[in-house]
Every structure is written in structure tokens, then in C-alpha cells.
Amino acid sequence: MTDTAELVASLLERVQLLEDKAAVHDVLTAYGPAVDAGDAAAVGRLWAENAVYDTDIRVMEGRDAITEMVRTAPHQDYIAEGCGHLLDPVNIRVDGDTAVATCHSLLLRRDPEADSFRVWRVTANRFELARVEGSWLIERRTARLLDGSAVARELLGRAGR
């Protein structure tokens, strides 16, 4: 029976880790639909209160700045013209109450004259998440255009660390 109790204890840890990975995946896969729906409140719920979203163009500090970005131009213009914010499959590393997620993102914008979409941006992404009161939230997202610059490559080179 001690053996069984020990096995159960080890299973609890292993299942918790699988659930944490799945929960981080749930957060990251909720982002694209929310941002393309233009649902600023749903986007905001994915980020920690004092989260930082650090892009090529500007740094947004705090959940309010991030939801403001969703609510305003140029983001709302992209939606009105037709756009998609997509990720590719995410490399997720969980370590206790923190996690690092690395992937590419795509920003596709509709080109009505060509009856197709233009791949406007292909970007390297690093998400840092934390478990906050039982829920996984994004604390920092760093995103850099894959234009050959060292900074985008360095971001991808740190996957899992």
C-alpha cells in the first residue's frame, strides 16, 4: 500500500505538469480569436495586471495599455479591413509557477483587389507566464519581426529557457 500511495503521489505531480502545459496552451490559443474578434476585455483577461507587451514599434505597460491597443486604431482598422493574428505550434516549458512559451506569429491582412491575404508580419515571440491566484496569465510578451536582425534570432534561441 505504501507503494501505491507513493505512485499516486508521483502521478499527482505528473498530471499537474500536464495540466499546467494544457492551461498555458489554452491561454495562448485564446489570444488570436479574442484579438481578431476585437474583444478587448477577453484579451485583457489573458494578461497579468502589470503585464508588458514589448513589440518592435512600442512597449505597452500594464493590462490597460494592452486592451486600449485592441480598442483603438490601427488595430480596429485592421479588423475592419480583414485580418488574422495566428500562431504556430507553441513550445511550452513549465517550471513550477512560471512558464516560457516560444513560437512564431503571423499577421495576415486582406488585400481585396488581389482576392487574397498578404503576410504582413512574421514575428518571433517569447511569452513569459505566471500562475496568479491559480490561473495562468501572460506577464510579458516580447515580439520581434523576423527581418534578419539579431534580436529576433536571439529571442528564438532562448526557447525553453
Add this chain to the structure above:
Amino acid sequence: MTDTAELVASLLERVQLLEDKAAVHDVLTAYGPAVDAGDAAAVGRLWAENAVYDTDIRVMEGRDAITEMVRTAPHQDYIAEGCGHLLDPVNIRVDGDTAVATCHSLLLRRDPEADSFRVWRVTANRFELARVEGSWLIERRTARLLDGSAVARELLGRAGR
């Protein structure tokens, strides 16, 4: 020992939920390869008998109508010219014997003159699945082009619900 038995019972539920999410993921990731292989029977096996595939252009009702679409023009023409049906990482919410999966899809078509592919469609997707005799099957897929229309945005806004 009662404690251990209780822990095991809770683990069973938690592992079942993780397995259900993985099984839904298996169904959705089998779709693209099957449809680009032009394998109508493999596509058909992913859908419930009375499934509905509701697109911008037309509504297919029943597994037979969906496999017929795979077997015929224009789908077979797209394959012959070179095409890829891709998803981005899927947000999956399981609730007992039903599940909702939300993601984007891409339809890429080869442009031989440009030695590249054209992003023909970027689409909002909502899949509703059910456990049927122990297997997860697609009961309804609703897909709308991300062209700025309210219906595509509303579809993404319902992710997880």
C-alpha cells in the same frame, strides 16, 4: 487508504479530461492532411453521420455531402494545382461528452509563375464535437472568411463557449 482511493478517483477524472482534449486535437489535426491528400474516406471518418459544415459559400449537410465535396471539383482542382489547408493552434474546451474548438484556418494555393503560394483564404473556425460511441467526431464546423464582417468576429468571440 481511503485518502489514496479518493486521490485515484480524482486523478481518473483529470486524466480523462486531458485525454479528451488530446483526442479532439487528434481529430482536428487529422483533417488537413486527409483533405490535402484528397482522401475522402479519411475525411469522412472525422465527421458525425449527420454533421453540418457551414461555410461562406454553402452549407454541406451530412457526412456524404462533405466527402462528396472532397471527391469533386473545385477541391480536386486545388489539390492538382498544389494547395495546403492549415490550422493554427486550436483552443479546445471539453465539457463532458461535447467540445468546442476555435482556431483560424488558411487555404494556400500554389502560384507556379511566382514560384510561391498565395494566401487565398484566412478563415475563422468554430468546431463543435461530440463523443459518439467512444470516439470524438465533428458535429458542426462553422467557417467564415476574415473579411471584416461581423459574423466572422462573432464566431471568434465565442471561443470556449
Add this chain to the structure above:
Amino acid sequence: MTDTAELVASLLERVQLLEDKAAVHDVLTAYGPAVDAGDAAAVGRLWAENAVYDTDIRVMEGRDAITEMVRTAPHQDYIAEGCGHLLDPVNIRVDGDTAVATCHSLLLRRDPEADSFRVWRVTANRFELARVEGSWLIERRTARLLDGSAVARELLGRAGR
């Protein structure tokens, strides 16, 4: 108590399978970031010593040939100009100490004049992996351009087998 011990034994198998799927996913999602970072050593660690990477253009035999590809032209030129190697969600089938993973891949290259990226290649992929000394490694990757050819379609048609 026998019942509990039996349940625990079955849970161990089920959790192991979920962990194996997650571990294969970890390997495949580490590939794109490593290859776009130009980190040949990180790419090499994902492949078995005698791995084969079989593409439309050439067949690389052995981990050294694969890391050499990352370190040299034209790969390093693509990185310097701006590129992204992306997958779409991967269909993973684990069978004991081997696994098959099927998905699409995209190779996107920056077009500075158009302020956008060109979808240069959309490719059918089959990865065969094995557990080697406790770690999942890629033993063979077969990749064929989705240009309408039978070989690419056949590759996708074998998903999960």
C-alpha cells in the same frame, strides 16, 4: 485495495502516453525556433545520430549533415534576409517507443520591397521519431512540396500510420 492498485497501474500507462505525446510535441516545436535562430547545435540535439532528412531537393544523412545545412548557405542567407520556418498543429501518434507526426510546414521569406513576406513553400511533412535513451528524437523527416504531386499527397495520406 487491489482495485486501487489496478487503477493506479492503468493510470500510469495512460499518463505515460500523454507525456510521450507532449514530449514529441516539445521536440517538433523546438525545431522552428532553433532553425530560424540559426542555432545548429540546438537543431542537432533534436535528431538521432543517424537521422535522415529527406527533402524535394536533397537527402541529408546523419545529424552532422543536418547541422551543416543550418550553418551554411543558402540557409544562413534566408535567415539574414528574414525568414520563418513554421508548422501547423501536428498530428502525433505514439506506439510504444516510436511515434509518427504529420503536419504541414511553411517557409516564409521576407520581401523588403513589398513590406511583407512571401509564402515560398508549403510542404507536406512526416516525422518518424524514436525514444533513444529516454529522450524522443527525430529519426526521419520526409518533406515534399505541395505542388500537386502524388508523393506529397501520399505522405499526408499516411498520417498516423
